[in-house]
Amino acid sequence: MPEETLTGTLLLSCPDQRGLVARIAQFIFTRGGNIIDLDEHVDTNEGLFFLRVSWNMTGFALSGDEVSNEFQPMAEEFQAQWTIKLSRTQDRRRLAIFVSKYDHCLQEILWRHELGEFQADISLIVSNHTDLKSLADLHHVPFHVFPINKENKLEQEQKELSLLKNENIDTVILARYMQVLSPTFVAEYPNNVVNIHHSFLPAFAGGNPYKQAYERGVKIIGATSHYVTDNLDEGPIIEQDIIRISHKDTLADLIRKGRDLERMVLARALRLHLQDRILVHGNKTVVFD
Amino acid sequence: MPEETLTGTLLLSCPDQRGLVARIAQFIFTRGGNIIDLDEHVDTNEGLFFLRVSWNMTGFALSGDEVSNEFQPMAEEFQAQWTIKLSRTQDRRRLAIFVSKYDHCLQEILWRHELGEFQADISLIVSNHTDLKSLADLHHVPFHVFPINKENKLEQEQKELSLLKNENIDTVILARYMQVLSPTFVAEYPNNVVNIHHSFLPAFAGGNPYKQAYERGVKIIGATSHYVTDNLDEGPIIEQDIIRISHKDTLADLIRKGRDLERMVLARALRLHLQDRILVHGNKTVVFD
Amino acid sequence: MPEETLTGTLLLSCPDQRGLVARIAQFIFTRGGNIIDLDEHVDTNEGLFFLRVSWNMTGFALSGDEVSNEFQPMAEEFQAQWTIKLSRTQDRRRLAIFVSKYDHCLQEILWRHELGEFQADISLIVSNHTDLKSLADLHHVPFHVFPINKENKLEQEQKELSLLKNENIDTVILARYMQVLSPTFVAEYPNNVVNIHHSFLPAFAGGNPYKQAYERGVKIIGATSHYVTDNLDEGPIIEQDIIRISHKDTLADLIRKGRDLERMVLARALRLHLQDRILVHGNKTVVFD
Amino acid sequence: MPEETLTGTLLLSCPDQRGLVARIAQFIFTRGGNIIDLDEHVDTNEGLFFLRVSWNMTGFALSGDEVSNEFQPMAEEFQAQWTIKLSRTQDRRRLAIFVSKYDHCLQEILWRHELGEFQADISLIVSNHTDLKSLADLHHVPFHVFPINKENKLEQEQKELSLLKNENIDTVILARYMQVLSPTFVAEYPNNVVNIHHSFLPAFAGGNPYKQAYERGVKIIGATSHYVTDNLDEGPIIEQDIIRISHKDTLADLIRKGRDLERMVLARALRLHLQDRILVHGNKTVVFD
Secondary structure: OOOOOOEEEEEEEEEOOOOHHHHHHHHHHHOOOEEEEEEEEEEOOOOEEEEEEEEEOOOOOOOHHHHHHHHHHHHHHHOOEEEEEEOOHHHOEEEEEEEOOOOHHHHHHHHHHHOOOOOEEEEEEEEOOOOOHHHHHHOOOOEEEOOOOOOOHHHHHHHHHHHHHHOOOOEEEEOOOOOOOOHHHHHHOOOOEEEEEOOOOOOOOOOOHHHHHHHHOOOEEEEEEEEOOOOOOOOOEEEEEEEEOOOOOOHHHHHHHHHHHHHHHHHHHHHHHHOOOEEEEOOEEEEOO | OOOOOOEEEEEEEEEOOOOHHHHHHHHHHHOOOEEEEEEEEEEOOOOEEEEEEEEEOOOOOOOHHHHHHHHHHHHHHHOOEEEEEEOOHHHOEEEEEEEOOOOHHHHHHHHHHHOOOOOEEEEEEEEOOOOOHHHHHHOOOOEEEOOOOOOOHHHHHHHHHHHHHHOOOOEEEEOOOOOOOOHHHHHHOOOOEEEEEOOOOOOOOOOOHHHHHHHHOOOEEEEEEEEOOOOOOOOOEEEEEEEEOOOOOOHHHHHHHHHHHHHHHHHHHHHHHHOOOEEEEOOEEEEOO | OOOOOOEEEEEEEEEOOOOHHHHHHHHHHHOOOEEEEEEEEEEOOOOEEEEEEEEEOOOOOOOHHHHHHHHHHHHHHHOOEEEEEEOOHHHOEEEEEEEOOOOHHHHHHHHHHHOOOOOEEEEEEEEOOOOOHHHHHHOOOOEEEOOOOOOOHHHHHHHHHHHHHHOOOOEEEEOOOOOOOOHHHHHHOOOOEEEEEOOOOOOOOOOOHHHHHHHHOOOEEEEEEEEOOOOOOOOOEEEEEEEEOOOOOOHHHHHHHHHHHHHHHHHHHHHHHHOOOEEEEOOEEEEOO | OOOOOOEEEEEEEEEOOOOHHHHHHHHHHHOOOEEEEEEEEEEOOOOEEEEEEEEEOOOOOOOHHHHHHHHHHHHHHHOOEEEEEEOOHHHOEEEEEEEOOOOHHHHHHHHHHHOOOOOEEEEEEEEOOOOOHHHHHHOOOOEEEOOOOOOOHHHHHHHHHHHHHHOOOOEEEEOOOOOOOOHHHHHHOOOOEEEEEOOOOOOOOOOOHHHHHHHHOOOEEEEEEEEOOOOOOOOOEEEEEEEEOOOOOOHHHHHHHHHHHHHHHHHHHHHHHHOOOEEEEOOEEEEOO
């Protein structure tokens, strides 16, 4: 790894107690790591401790698996939820992007990916329609079509899940995918399915949010990226943004302006997710940005 | 009126038809007016015409009442809703500000008023508590207390309405007034009661919006100024704005940050209202800014 | 033209005088037009009148050339600068996009163009490098390479101008084109060369604005789209926008975040230009949006 | 201290080396402290380490002075610049606010102070004019007038400095104070004089920034809060913000809109300063917010 420094990143949450930072920093130090970024937050109401720490691995005595193995006992003592990720190319996350007919979010992700903005591989695209196959082809990403109707929905999802497992997918991006995933699917990827909803949640959940916004006469519209849970549009929010509108804007203008918001917000959320900057607790997120 | 130019402002909505602009502009021109600002919007879906036009009255042959009298037949022909306002000091709007215990919105309005930002008189303050009397005294604005409970609510509102009538009030500002006005009250001031709600409506309507926002884990909070109708928090929206929050922000931080939003949004909405820049149609506004 | 209404748009500036709106509106009315959008602004300090008016041409008695011919005498009387454009396909503007090596602005424009956001044809792309040829090919836009060095600059510009004339180009977009155009070139396209500068002008004019911003330690970076004049980065500003940065952002992060700003701001400016929403006076713009 | 928890805050910068976080966290832990907020940043280009850490002092074995004394040897070993502040009322910072004739920034600070937003005492107000004396009186803050002209400037500054020393002032706020401080004055309060400049620096430094902005025709104006150094408007930037303007805005509108920006930006900068969230290195700031 000559051109880029190898770094490790620990993301951890646990009940708060004295000495957590000292012990974790000591763990890294005694193995030769140099901390380059540490962000810690304590929710004093709930007595919860949240931490993201990155360290330079140069001269670090352990491999990735060994780090995790050595950290395991301390994590158990802390009753922690945690992950350690290394910046090695072979450890990059593998993404599946789900789409329907709209291309803007897919375009944005593919383009940023090619610019090197995401530390991840886009392994495949899944769609219930064939419309975006040529875009996938252009970027040489395998495109799998699973048409969905009321009768075959669960069956098709099982095939999708098989495909994702075979391809070792660890994150699913819903890039304006117009189907609701079943609880069974969601349970396979807890906090690893990232959706973009085209409203400022919790306003205008459900279908046709731009139409709802137009009819209500709001002066600002938004977009929200969140993790998918069993409750539609109610998962932990990762990122939101807004844009001003006026009485001059037709419904078509809202859709046009919203397109820009959707792709920007989804891209930012995806980047935060892939950099291990997000901890979920309850239905909320801690975002270390 | 040596120091400032006298201007007239017509605000009008009616079914769309050809020639409306030509006839209105001709009306102003033939009486010696020079148009300095004209903004027109047609809602092509609904076939509605909206117009705000201001003209320099120097050399205008008519007084304010005469202008309205002469315009009346044309307005009837157009089936228009309309007002004509002159910039004369004696025609300034008279405001009543309703408050409870929070001072930030009242402070902001009083201060901007003294800076000359509003073309209006603040005639009186009404409250259901005595907390803000000293602030009112400081600015030499009469302060009237009407304590409200379940039993006396309608009776007290009648007294408030009598007071407002005696004082020729034409606009009521709810500056974090913590009581819901009855339909009877609202009916007396259609599209002339301006409220500030401390959320990004329609998200978090009702009580405790900051607590709702905190618990939902949103990344952005907002404030909304709207005209009051019979349906709580559902009136036509005048202005909205937002501010970013993060997981570090406690509920107290949301309240603190929200204070700044509330007073800014209410002040902007009030300015738009007082400059006759707002037309209401259905439950939406056309804002000529 | 069955699927879309034919509209006309007049953009006009002239010395202010009484009756301008009345006479222009009357001109449109008497020929059967229905005004659907009118925005007028008077700069009372300088005594200048600015107007943009759009009207529905259904039943309009005149063709495009005839409208201009009939309006000509009135425009002369007003000493106006003006254009009338019709929404007919054959009257669409023809664009040339100039690029160097960065693809993000070009990508954004090509993509929005295919979504139908611009009422214009992208006729050709000019570059001083070959890097973006494959992107041009993909979108079937002719790509012309004119390598530039100190010696051949003016000569190459002449060839470019010949090409533009042969292709009836009326607007040039500098989409991160890394060459300064000569006054001769600029003079051929007054107020029709749209540039994007990667800073919040007038801060950080000239080269390497992100490096300048990084070294100054600003907390916000920006992008500015403007018409090109003889003075580098000093032409009339069309549109600007900003994004927050922090001490955590490296120079590479500024460049990455700035990319999103640049393409959004350029796209918005281009849309305003193509919808005839911009009037230039002196070194400033009036933008009717 | 029954009603609020006593906390300590260490703000530190030094050359980067391995083990810094571990040793500092260990220092706090072994004395019984519980870290509630830690933010660390390494500038890898310059090899610099920046840290802000807050801990709950409940059960902490040392007083404020003792903490600093015990930390001193480690800080020397690290070659660090550092401060440790406790949240005790008797350690609150003492502020002097300098004003001239504009009241908006002073109003904002006094008002927020009374709402409890700042952990500080406003000890006195200094002005070169008498205009704002009644406002100071109203809030019971001593008001000192030092009229300044070319001849007496340095002499008056000496008197101001004497006053500040007698009153144990540690932070000076320039709330639209229209005099340039001499290098002698600035040297007495390094990184402790907070100014608000009414432009988006480095654009429009110097006098009349709104006029400059108006004449340049920008579409966005800004305000910048920074520490004062010997070079006018070139000190380390703490906070900036912006607001959109249009061709409709006169110079008076820019001043009016800018007022709101100025007071908000200054208030945010002051809060960051008083919460020990700012580290200065070179001419830039690290802001832990």
